[in-house]
Amino acid sequence: QVQLVESGGGLVQAGGSLRLSCAASGRTFSRYAWGWFRQAPGNEREFVATINWSDSSTYYADSVKGRFTISRDNAKNTVYLQMNSLKPEDTAVYFCAAGAVVPAQQIEQYDYWGQGTQVTVSS
Numbered sequence: 712q713v714q715l716v717e718s719g720g721g722l723v724q725a726g727g728s729l730r731l732s733c734a735a736s737g738r739t740f741s742r743y744a745w746g747w748f749r750q751a752p753g754n755e756r757e758f759v760a761t762i763n764w765s766d767s768s769t770y771y772a773d774s775v776k777g778r779f780t781i782s783r784d785n786a787k788n789t790v791y792l793q794m795n796s797l798k799p800e801d802t803a804v805y806f807c808a809a810g811a812v813v814p815a816q817q818i819e820q821y822d823y824w825g826q827g828t829q830v831t832v833s834s
Contacts, residue, residue, distance in 0.1 A: 733807030
């Protein structure tokens with residue numbers, strides 16, 4: 712059974728940093744793209760960042776570009792999201808996703824999802 716487990720969420724003041732992790736078990740995702748998405752109350756789930764499997768090229772939503780960094784460790788079957796200069800509007804449940812053939816911003820491109828981790832940024 713494939714499982715993705717996120718960790719690292721929490722409460723932080725505006726301007727602070729958090730590092731999210733997502734560890735996969737049950738299969739290897741070294742040849743698939745990973746993604747991070749987020750969903751704020753009352754909003755649809757939105758794309759945050761994605762990373763390719765072959766050259767680790769990365770892509771970001773405009774709202775997080777320059778502040779967030781996605782990375783991966785294939786040996787650990789884990790993806791990370793380093794979040795700096797956090798803003799109150801970054802408050803959301805953050806989800807990792809795996810299994811996309813190519814880096815993708817569309818939810819339907821990913822086969823597996825974590826349960827989500829809450830990130831709250833206070834002003």
